[in-house]
Amino acid sequence: MQRILFDADRRCSVKPFRRGLLKWIGNKQRVAHEIASYFPPDFQTYFEPFLGSGGVLATLAPAHAVASDTFKPLIEIWQTLHDDPRQLKQWYADRWHAMMTGDKTAEYERIKTSYNAEPNGADFVFLCRSCYGGVVRFRMGDGYMSTPCGAHRPISPESFSRRVDEWYRRTIGAEFRLLDYKDAMVLAEAGDLIYCDPPYSHSQAILYGAQSFRLRELLDIIVDCKARGVFVALSIDGSKRSGDLLCDISLPNGLFEREILINCGRSMLRRFQMSGQSLENEVVVDRLLLTY
Numbered sequence: 001m002q003r004i005l006f007d008a009d010r011r012c013s014v015k016p017f018r019r020g021l022l023k024w025i026g027n028k029q030r031v032a033h034e035i036a037s038y039f040p041p042d043f044q045t046y047f048e049p050f051l052g053s054g055g056v057l058a059t060l061a062p063a064h065a066v067a068s069d070t071f072k073p074l075i076e077i078w079q080t081l082h083d084d085p086r087q088l089k090q091w092y093a094d095r096w097h098a099m100m101t102g103d104k105t106a107e108y109e110r111i112k113t114s115y116n117a118e119p120n121g122a123d124f125v126f127l128c129r130s131c132y133g134g135v136v137r138f139r140m141g142d143g144y145m146s147t148p149c150g151a152h153r154p155i156s157p158e159s160f161s162r163r164v165d166e167w168y169r170r171t172i173g174a175e176f177r178l179l180d181y182k183d184a185m186v187l188a189e190a191g192d193l194i195y196c197d198p199p200y201s202h203s204q205a206i207l208y209g210a211q212s213f214r215l216r217e218l219l220d221i222i223v224d225c226k227a228r229g230v231f232v233a234l235s236i237d238g239s240k241r242s243g244d245l246l247c248d249i250s251l252p253n254g255l256f257e258r259e260i261l262i263n264c265g266r267s268m269l270r271r272f273q274m275s276g277q278s279l280e281n282e283v284v285v286d287r288l289l290l291t292y
Contacts, residue, residue, distance in 0.1 A: 011037040011038055012038075013037065014034075014036040014037045015033060015059075016032075017033065017059040019163055021053065021054070021058075021081075021163050021164070021167045022053040022054070022077070022125070023129055024053035024136065025136065026197065026199070026200065027053045027055055028056050028264075030264070030265060031264055032055040032059035032060070033059050035195070035233070035235065035262060036060045038233065038260055038288060039193060039231075040193060040231050043193035044192045044193075045062075045064045045066060045188070046065040046193050047065070047067075047068075047185065047193065047195070048066075048067045048194075049069075049179070049181035049185055049194065049196060050069065050196055050199075051074070051075075051078065052074070054067065054078065054167075054171070056197070057170075057171060058170045058171060061171070061173075062174070064173050065171075065173055066174070066187060067175070067177070068177045068184040069178070069179075070179070070180050070181075072119065072178055073119045073120055073123075073124040074121070075121075075176055076120065076124075077124065080121060081168055081171065081176075082171065082176055085168045088164055089157065091126065092129075093157035096126065096156070098111075099130070105149045108127075108131075108149035109149070111123050116144050116145055126154070127147075129155065130150055130152075130154040131148070132150040132151070133147075133150065135147060181198070182217070185221050185230075186221075188228070188230045189228070189229075189230065190228055190229030190230060191230075192230050193230070194232045195232075195233045195235075196218065196222070196233070197234075198213055198234075198235075198236075200236070215249070218234075219255065222234065222255060222291065226291045231291060231292050233288060233290050233291075234288070235262075235288055235289075236249060237287065238262075238284070238285040256290060258292075260288040260290070261285050261287060261288075262286045262288050264283075264284040
């Protein structure tokens with residue numbers, strides 16, 4: 001496999017887009033343009049089966065896309081963005097005003113209690129923007145969201161509304177579906193592109209569904225996709241602690257044609273875990289693996 005570090009000869013020009021809609025561990029918003037610059041210049045339908053906060057999807061803004069995830073409240077947000085963006089704005093505004101006109105922490109806990117009693121997109125869209133450090137943690141046993149209220153002031157409804165409008169335009173060609181990645185990837189045909197950003201085994205065990213994810217199963221599906229003529233790009237653990245810790249991951253021989261190292265900056269999760277401490281040695285470098 002050929003390792004490439006920022007090889008300009010093999011890249012397309014993709015304009016950065018950094019106005020995120022949601023906050024999410026592993027969010028690729030800052031480096032989405034870097035990742036997308038290594039995508040094939042021509043492909044049919046774009047698939048993103050681990051959608052999360054959708055940074056790569058929105059940066060790429062493909063004409064046709066199938067974007068999916070197994071987390072129902074998250075897909076409710078994306079489907080509402082697509083079908084009724086005014087409703088999405090209202091969800092956020094109602095909760096923002098309740099928090100800002102009452103006891104901030106108490107109101108946050110009320111919304112979190114409402115969410116945990118019955119997980120839903122309306123509560124979750126506000127919680128992910130107002131929780132501490134933007135790090136949404138889920139308890140392993142029952143999926144309970146445990147992140148406390150953040151010290152910051154969540155963005156205003158007006159600012160959120162402008163982001164909704166921009167994201168609506170950028171994702172207009174996407175179909176949002178509640179699907180397991182295995183069911184989503186089998187839909188791809190020759191000439192389509194799949195970008196996979198699964199939970200990282202070395203750092204993201206607190207993500208929804210991360211405990212049951214098995215990289216080996218994903219790699220087997222990628223083998224099948226490549227054989228069908230589907231382009232696949234995979235983001236995966238690279239190094240942590242500014243290169244001091246290399247994440248050792250076994251990959252099938254010959255599956256990936258190229259490996260690119262993407263500097264993701266300082267770890268969002270470590271920023272949460274090390275509040276008040278220096279993060280100079282917590283820079284993360286991801287691997288971007290390409291089957292083409």
